[in-house]
Amino acid sequence: MGEITLRDAVTRGLTEALDTDERVFLMGEDIGSYQGPYAVTKGLLEKYGHERIKDTPISEGVVVGAAVGAAMAGLRPIVEIMTINFLLLAMDMVVNHAAKLRYMSNGQIQVPMVIRTVTGGGAQLGATHSQSLEGWFASVPGLKVAAPSDPYDALGLLRTAIADEDPVIFAEHARLYQVRGDVPDDYYAIPFGQAKVKRAGDDVTLVAYSRGVHTALEAAAILEKKGVDAEVIDLRTLRPLDTATVLASVEKTNRVIVVDEAWRSGGFGAEVASMIQENAFDSLDGPVGRVAGLEVPAPYNGTLEASALPDASQIVSTIEDIFGI
Amino acid sequence: MDLDNSQAVQLYEKMLLIRRFEEQSGRLYMQGKINGFLHLYIGEEAIAVGAISSLRDDDYIITHYRDHGHALARGVHPNLIMAELMGKVTGTSGGKGGSMHIFDVSKGFMGGHAIVGGQMPLAAGLALAIKYRGEDRAVLCVFGDGAVNEGSFHETMNLASLWKLPIIFLLENNLYGMGTHIERTRAGGKDIYLNADAYKIPAAQIDGMDVVAVRDSFTEALERIRAGEGPVFLEAMTYRFVGHSLQDPQSYRESAEVDQWRIRDPIDTFREASFVDGLLDDGQITRIGERVDAAISEAIAFAEQSDEPGPEALFENVEG
Numbered sequence: 001m002g003e004i005t006l007r008d009a010v011t012r013g014l015t016e017a018l019d020t021d022e023r024v025f026l027m028g029e030d031i032g033s034y035q036g037p038y039a040v041t042k043g044l045l046e047k048y049g050h051e052r053i054k055d056t057p058i059s060e061g062v063v064v065g066a067a068v069g070a071a072m073a074g075l076r077p078i079v080e081i082m083t084i085n086f087l088l089l090a091m092d093m094v095v096n097h098a099a100k101l102r103y104m105s106n107g108q109i110q111v112p113m114v115i116r117t118v119t120g121g122g123a124q125l126g127a128t129h130s131q132s133l134e135g136w137f138a139s140v141p142g143l144k145v146a147a148p149s150d151p152y153d154a155l156g157l158l159r160t161a162i163a164d165e166d167p168v169i170f171a172e173h174a175r176l177y178q179v180r181g182d183v184p185d186d187y188y189a190i191p192f193g194q195a196k197v198k199r200a201g202d203d204v205t206l207v208a209y210s211r212g213v214h215t216a217l218e219a220a221a222i223l224e225k226k227g228v229d230a231e232v233i234d235l236r237t238l239r240p241l242d243t244a245t246v247l248a249s250v251e252k253t254n255r256v257i258v259v260d261e262a263w264r265s266g267g268f269g270a271e272v273a274s275m276i277q278e279n280a281f282d283s284l285d286g287p288v289g290r291v292a293g294l295e296v297p298a299p300y301n302g303t304l305e306a307s308a309l310p311d312a313s314q315i316v317s318t319i320e321d322i323f324g325i
Numbered sequence: 326m327d328l329d330n331s332q333a334v335q336l337y338e339k340m341l342l343i344r345r346f347e348e349q350s351g352r353l354y355m356q357g358k359i360n361g362f363l364h365l366y367i368g369e370e371a372i373a374v375g376a377i378s379s380l381r382d383d384d385y386i387i388t389h390y391r392d393h394g395h396a397l398a399r400g401v402h403p404n405l406i407m408a409e410l411m412g413k414v415t416g417t418s419g420g421k422g423g424s425m426h427i428f429d430v431s432k433g434f435m436g437g438h439a440i441v442g443g444q445m446p447l448a449a450g451l452a453l454a455i456k457y458r459g460e461d462r463a464v465l466c467v468f469g470d471g472a473v474n475e476g477s478f479h480e481t482m483n484l485a486s487l488w489k490l491p492i493i494f495l496l497e498n499n500l501y502g503m504g505t506h507i508e509r510t511r512a513g514g515k516d517i518y519l520n521a522d523a524y525k526i527p528a529a530q531i532d533g534m535d536v537v538a539v540r541d542s543f544t545e546a547l548e549r550i551r552a553g554e555g556p557v558f559l560e561a562m563t564y565r566f567v568g569h570s571l572q573d574p575q576s577y578r579e580s581a582e583v584d585q586w587r588i589r590d591p592i593d594t595f596r597e598a599s600f601v602d603g604l605l606d607d608g609q610i611t612r613i614g615e616r617v618d619a620a621i622s623e624a625i626a627f628a629e630q631s632d633e634p635g636p637e638a639l640f641e642n643v644e645g
Contacts, residue, residue, distance in 0.1 A: 070451070077450075
């Protein structure tokens, strides 16, 4: 057992896959000679060479498309797309191709590939570099979407992603790479569709994923001082979604707030809120609360940007407003 | 023509099989037995047959949505394609793909793809896998003139050349992207093969109405590709004798233009040239026609007698 960063956990997952499976190779912009835009692939080119650590042109469509094709031919590509904003340039390859080929070929084709990408805001990168778009991909049958919040989950989910027979979007939050946590030396993997109770509590459920989990935990610490015992659930994967863990918690606490960094309108939090009211309406003491990104493109100015993102105080005040606690 | 008798029989029979298959598909569409979109390959048969007859069984083929001709040329069974067109459980994709999405992985037929240009990046990936494994297989990537203004075309050409991927780019230039003439959509005009020079890919324009010319160009291109020298680009000039799809009123072109091209019908011209060269005689021509008609009748009967997929099929193969 050792404490490592989320960045190191991802690097470890990649290294392990490269060591154990000849079919695995990495492709992306500046992952080799530059050592990775977020330094996740640091040292891999020297260790594995250009055939397996492929620097690509800035050409997201063909990079993702070539990964789909290589997966169709039986390899297991792992693509790095520098940020989820740039993944929009490959949307056709992800949604119209990767997600559809198994179904349209009636199982003749499999597309076992992972798209690692960086999501989220809060780094003053402006409107085109700060979006949380993983929820868009989570609405597409044929795709799987994982979004870890700590090093343990990052490694466990990445192992599952690489072993999966379908395309996986693996969203790493830009602001979480330095998060530290214990990761066992012994092998483990985290199945998709299993949320984690990060903090047990009886009074209110906070449902979140990725960086939102940290915001929710911060809120739980504030709430504790007020005598409110919050339960924090980390979804870990958006698709498949672990509805059972969320519903069991809501049935216990009777109050729930869904936290999501993406915009409120059509955000993934809306799906979670809808799922809860459809399945646990009678358990609810009040409406399903939501704390989400404000409906603006991310501003560059740090104060303005922070005001558009969910924070712990908004969670606390939303609970006060809805439940009076 | 530099062919023997059995090669002539094969080329003629494949082209005729495609023509008759497409004619009957059109008829079945009008009867409401085939639905959705139906894009026929009539007039372009020499390209698929010439190209695919030069490939090895372990080469990959990936193509666009006008895909019946390529599938038939590859030897995908007509019964299975016809059943797919009718949405039956016995079809190539159990009725879940349809006309634009024919797959037969057992034959290296990696699909008809219905987003214009979308198959091109996938072709790069198939070729990358071949290169990664150190094999000497090739990928045939077929696309139309409509695809060449898509980003996926340019991105793929660049990557394929940069990484010396074993791809033969086959452009079927039938002059129209749906109903808009190439001269109205492309700054460089209709000679698209010149574009390959920008990516340092050897290229040629070939007569897509001449099955032997297509085949010979392919044989040469494949030698280069299998030697690891990177992609080749061939632009086959051709023409759709029918509309873009069965929904197309063809208001955008004059019937005189269609008639001009029909004079160069690839099947008629090949049959006549083979007859003159003594490669096909009247008896063989008659017997080939009978065999093709029997195969098409069998395909239609097979498809009509096959079951619709049951409700259990709905959620099958969404994920593994």
